[in-house]
Amino acid sequence: MAIEMIETEVVELAQVASRELSTGSPVDRMMAALANGASMEHMGQMLDLQERWERRQAEKDYNVAFANFKAEAVRVLKTTKVQLGPLAGKGYAELHTVVDAVTPALSRNGLSAAWKITKDEKDWLEVTCTLKHIGGHAESVSMGGPPDSGGAKNALQARASTKSYLERYTLKAICGVAEGGDDNDGNTAPRAEAPIELVAEARDAAMGGWKSLGEFIKSRTPEERTLLDSESYALKKAAKSADEAKAVKP
Numbered sequence: 001m002a003i004e005m006i007e008t009e010v011v012e013l014a015q016v017a018s019r020e021l022s023t024g025s026p027v028d029r030m031m032a033a034l035a036n037g038a039s040m041e042h043m044g045q046m047l048d049l050q051e052r053w054e055r056r057q058a059e060k061d062y063n064v065a066f067a068n069f070k071a072e073a074v075r076v077l078k079t080t081k082v083q084l085g086p087l088a089g090k091g092y093a094e095l096h097t098v099v100d101a102v103t104p105a106l107s108r109n110g111l112s113a114a115w116k117i118t119k120d121e122k123d124w125l126e127v128t129c130t131l132k133h134i135g136g137h138a139e140s141v142s143m144g145g146p147p148d149s150g151g152a153k154n155a156l157q158a159r160a161s162t163k164s165y166l167e168r169y170t171l172k173a174i175c176g177v178a179e180g181g182d183d184n185d186g187n188t189a190p191r192a193e194a195p196i197e198l199v200a201e202a203r204d205a206a207m208g209g210w211k212s213l214g215e216f217i218k219s220r221t222p223e224e225r226t227l228l229d230s231e232s233y234a235l236k237k238a239a240k241s242a243d244e245a246k247a248v249k250p
Contacts (some may be wrong), residue, residue: 054136060241062137063234065109067203069175070234072105073196076172076179093179095168102175110134113174115167118142125162129170141174176233198224199231206238209246213239 076098078091093101106112112132119126126144143166147158172178198220205216213235217225228235 056241056244058133058135058137060245061135062111062133062139063238063241064207065111065133065135066131067206067234067238069105069109069111070231071196071199071203072108073199074102074105074175074177076101076177078179091179093168095164095171098168098171098177098179102171102177106131106175113171115170117163119144123147125159125166127163127166127170129167129174131174139174141170143170143173176230195227198227202228202231202235203238206235207242208239209243210239212242 076093078093079097080092080094102113110133113129114132115127115129117125118128123146124144125147126142128140128142130138130140132138145162145166147155148161148165149158153161202213202216206213217228220228
């Protein structure tokens, strides 16, 4: 008798919820099913569907945000010079320079980056950088290396140096950015950057899925395709997410 009363209350709540919700998401369909007398087992299946739908939606939102971030064409400048060793005189961007360069654009698009030491051994450190979106989806990049004992560093300084190095490179990797001049040692011309307008058009095409993106790329000149190479990863992810969203759309 008690079970029947509980089930009756659940159905009544479902009826109320189904009248109030109108977004067409799996949870709406679940509520409608309960209102029509669906079993608790069926409810469990619908909850599983809801969770999978939310994960895919979160990934789609992440891909859109990441594509928008890339469209801002963030530049990381080499503002520091190596003082000693064979690379003396070469420029590089310190960790805070990379952070300062990418953080405003990440924040504008609902993204944030954080690090975690995922392996801490005597002769090896591993750092993982995770890029998170406010919608819940996150992606990570890991990199490891031995303590940097060069330059008469003590044990603590050696580990701190490696940690900073790994944080810098994992952040650059997960954001898909490079330091200004990374591909230019003074012997070749700097690589041209894709115009923001071209990147925006490519992003819009990617939102239509693989077919839309492919047709857009084919319509561009060889020079424009080359300029879009640096955006390839973000565009492909956005197109894949768009197709997956279409596949689960009711």
